Amino acid sequence: MSGLESLYQELILDHAKNRRGFGLADPGAHSATVHQRNPVCGDEITLRVDVEGDRVASVTWEGAGCSISQASASMLVALLQEDGGDEGMPRADAEALIASFREALRSRGKIPLDEETFADAAALSGVSKYTARVKCAMLAWVALEEGLRQA
Amino acid sequence: MSGLESLYQELILDHAKNRRGFGLADPGAHSATVHQRNPVCGDEITLRVDVEGDRVASVTWEGAGCSISQASASMLVALLQEDGGDEGMPRADAEALIASFREALRSRGKIPLDEETFADAAALSGVSKYTARVKCAMLAWVALEEGLRQA
Amino acid sequence: MTLPFDVDAVRADFPILETEVDGHPLVYLDSGATSQKPRAVLDAERDFLERANAAVHRGAHTLAAEATELFEDARVTVAEFVGAEPEQLVWTSGATAGLNLVAGSLGYAGRLREGDEIVVTEAEHHANLIPWQELAARTGARLRHIPVLDDGTLDMHAAADLIGERTRVVAFTHVSNVLGIVNPVAKLVTLARGVGALTVLDACQSAPHLALDLPASGVDLAVFSGHKIYGPYGIGALWGRDEVLEALPPFTTGGSMITTVTLDKAEYLPPPQRFEAGTQPVSQAVALAAAVRWLGQHDLEAAHAHEAMLEKRMREGLRSIPGIRLLGDTDAADRVALQAFEVEGVHAHDVGQFLDSRGVAVRVGHHCAQPLHRRFGMTASVRASAAIHTTEAEVDTFLDAVSGVRGFFGVSA
């Protein structure tokens, strides 16, 4: 697999086209809406997180950007939905996921993202070798982190 | 003669100590007083020129600076006195002298100052190889040039 | 001695052009962002630092005298490069610093007040926009904009209406760093002069590609950056007419620009020193002079013809690829070999990444011209910009790579 193909895996291009969680839901009782921007390329995301008790009840988003940033947001929503089920993922777990995701992406290819933990988002492992693209992949995750802080 | 000795000829050190024209005369009917400064080293000169008709009747000065600048001012006065005699040097001649002096000093050692024309000031020939010192030697001459313009 | 123009010989002067990226030879099409540096420039700077380095304009020692001479000779050389006198050339750390100097100094001088107007264009680089916004905000002046037409040229009818008796400053770029279009300098100068407004030219993108005669251009002030004309980072120049510079107070202050300083007050030297506070980028000035001397060795007419050929090939090639939208696609203006475009359905960042995997280095993003991108309804574009060392074959490699983008990302034509 060439460098480029490991960066743009099929799964990534798919998620970039069929974006999970795209379109902001109406705000709930305990929700926060966060806007994040990558000043270098102009990518932006608006993400809304709804918290119920200590659970992440829903995450929806809107935004424009490169396929990495779009796929990463979509994969994040998919991961939360799959792992959290109907009740939603415990807030602490989501925070932990974000932290390990960041660590892996900043590792310059040293720490892979395992599929067990990150589901489809594991396909973003290849990004960590492209330091200029790490911010693209982090955009939605940073927005969620900020949202959880506010909600 | 080493470089240093050609720069600081005996004559220069003498003039720097026994400065001709030092001490400002009272201003005459057509006189101008000019202040010049070398911002690099802080050398300064105040020069007063007295013009009668088309003749340079008298030049006096005060100032502080390195031996080159002091000697050069002194030599300038000596030259004007010797060449001009009692009547004073014709203004146009003085202007021409200043122009050739400048040309020689900026020539990086290519154009010498001849004794015939420049009298003691010919000893300043060596300065033209020391680009950083040209301004020192020019200080009084530039002041006179400015004074003639104003008087 | 003028060398006949031979692109292979030119290329051999640039060590970095031998680099490989991902197994492909580097095709550097990002000279609009920063140019690569020929060996003559690297050598000149190193030679200076190994042989003659010392503080300039200070002290009598031999090294200092030598350094001062090389530094001031550099000023003469770079001034000549733009047709100017050395006293009119102020060293800056770059074009952005030069524009801030002008705007800041006008502000300090109280030359703008409420009701006054500053006119820029919609195509400006942020460096020639934000300093004017800030100046306007601080003085109460109004900032106005000459719109860009759909084909990328300036709306000169609007310009004629906008530039009026309240106009104090007209600041515009010589060549847009997104559109590659050469603006009608003479016409803008005529409009500005007609109302007594000061003109400020951003020559960043013209200096590397066009022969400049700034005094003859009619503008009052102009800036450019060394790192875009084959010279070092950290240096640029502000050129100004004598009387214009003379009337500006210093923007930054410090050593080497003063005559007398007391604890309470300082008196300043005349231009250019008045604007050169602190230790200057000495080795960079020497190296920038080497850059323009290196450039001047070539047959520049032939070089410009070469770049014009590249421009045409690039633009026509892009036009023939399905799904490409060019910014400022017009034949109705002079141009340099710089072209921004969008690939429909693929984000600029992804296009750039794809091209990079073929060794082709382009710039993606807003290129510090957000308002212009917004005007064309986009947030980011891809920009390819050529230089004197760019070959036809490189342009073809670039075009070939662009043709593959939509297929790779699964966007149907």
Added chain:
Amino acid sequence: MTLPFDVDAVRADFPILETEVDGHPLVYLDSGATSQKPRAVLDAERDFLERANAAVHRGAHTLAAEATELFEDARVTVAEFVGAEPEQLVWTSGATAGLNLVAGSLGYAGRLREGDEIVVTEAEHHANLIPWQELAARTGARLRHIPVLDDGTLDMHAAADLIGERTRVVAFTHVSNVLGIVNPVAKLVTLARGVGALTVLDACQSAPHLALDLPASGVDLAVFSGHKIYGPYGIGALWGRDEVLEALPPFTTGGSMITTVTLDKAEYLPPPQRFEAGTQPVSQAVALAAAVRWLGQHDLEAAHAHEAMLEKRMREGLRSIPGIRLLGDTDAADRVALQAFEVEGVHAHDVGQFLDSRGVAVRVGHHCAQPLHRRFGMTASVRASAAIHTTEAEVDTFLDAVSGVRGFFGVSA
């Protein structure tokens, strides 16, 4: 790996030290004006320019990514050198630019008004004096000065009186570039903090010679220049506490320091980018990092001991020569190996010229500190300043040459 301190090995790293002047080996005692650059620094910059040069923080191509990494790694390295976090380190074109940034930004922020006071010392370099004069003139604030005592130390009693409830800023040099004396930073910080004033440290002359821990020093902001710490021209840094930088608006504006720009308004990035408008001195940052890494390779304690020995030898040697008057001749303060002096009866310029004929490069003039010279009743002095590569033998050559000055110029002892 730390190398044992060996001055000959250190010297071998500096190509320029092999230069001859008038048949004499160069004795470079002008490092206080600008330092020479070790090969590691020249190599690092050239290597960057030949291998990895590209516009940083922009574009996705491989070169740009590599350049960005090297540039940001440089920030980490230089920040560590002064004990700081990279986010606290703003690149500037030099110390003068850094001080103008601080004074200018405080002005734009409206942080000073009539009745407020700014306190500096009588020993400041013009770079840490004139920007405050200008700020005072623009805002109506009053500029006050801590006097220097006859022995060159600050009058700290006066300082305690001067720094009061109206004081908004206390700006002072860490080490005077004329006296070589280390100022009592902690005491000045205590006085300033007691009244809630901002402290600004000029670390130009300390950075090359003392171990710095800026956060621990207690000051709020500090500046230094690359070219004085064995690095390139055209780069320096401003360090500031997080909350202090956060509260400052940009001084210059342009590309790379914004988030969103419309035709009318710009929003700015957080520090340090907020203060870094335009293309940065990228290769110089990389080379400056190489300089501090090169410095850090040595046993710095031993190097400082070596410089302390030179200082003592130089000062005591000068004292023993008839007709020499030292500026700031005291044992009652820490010092660096930098000494200004006057030779009675011989103008500084002539002294410099004489020393130059023996290969000894010193600085003559007011060293951008006119008020301090005036305070000591002179307009110019001679300054010798050593560096890590200076040897005892060089100091002796210098002293021997100084002994010959009065004889040559026919001034009796």
